[in-house]
Amino acid sequence: MANAGLTLRLAILAAMPIIYIAGAAPGAGATAVAGGLALALRRRGVDAAAVKVAADGDGGADARVLADALGVEDAQPLNAADADAAAEALSAAAASTGALVVDGLPLSDASVDFAARIGARVVGVQPYGVEPADWRTAFGGALTGVLVNRRARYAEHDAATRLAPRLEAEGAPVLAVVPDDRRMLAVSVSEIAEALSADFYAWPSEGARLIDRFIIGGLIAEWGGNYFGRYPDQAVIVRGGRTDIQMAALNFPLACLILTACEQPPQYVRQRAQAERVPLMSVAEGTLAAAAALEALTERAAVHHPDKLRRFADLLEGAPGWAAIEAAAA
8 A cells, every 4th residue: 555655646747847967066056057957937927946965964054955945844855775765755745735846956867767756847057177078978858958057157168059050959958157257156144254263243143144255355456436335245354453444445345355464453443343234254274375265265165145046046047048957847
């Protein structure tokens, strides 16, 4: 009877629109695609949900960011090692939603088997600059198409004239080519503080803010507005002894102020940061060391922030192949 019950639930599941997102390798961007797609579908009036399927013990951070972005409480990933239980859970989820997006396993035999088990339509995530996977051989008729992710800014022509035709010739329709986006590489104020072992002096509660750019306040030969007022969501790094530059920076919108080689900021800098709602932190290291640590941090920036998934939804909706992606959920 248990097997009969599972068979019935899988039959119900197969009738629902299930989109299985498979990255060409770990880190390809499957979580960003899954969350962004679910959010974009919701904007179109589809009652979409997203679920994380992972290997035993993995996927917790991915599941949490999907839940946070979609406003749901259950943030537990499904364990692909227990395929029956995972399929049953997906069946229950699919029965209560208009479209289910599955953030699946990276391309492998296990990923192919699981996608087939739940009767899903498959979208592959192919990072630009990585040798293309043989998507059609892997997933056969279940493959809806491939999304090329993180296309370099300078590579639009190459992606259009070389990579996309190659994938199409190999039986993998290109649904979208998503460019690199600064927002997806942003890091949060809390991540910065942790990477620098910094001490907060104002607004530690704003740790979820995302930082798109870092600006070093040094010898500035122009009006402060031209230098500090150029970008939103920026952090300014200033040597602790340069109170004049710190105060000049605080005249303009900042997302964070970092004082280097500094034990404790001046009281009036703290008061101004507090009044302007600018997170203020200090670090013992010098400016060059702090900048090097922050560069390393941005190189490993993860997608684990709801604002990043919302930004990825914007990128998907603006892609030329969005209609084909949306049709996969119909």
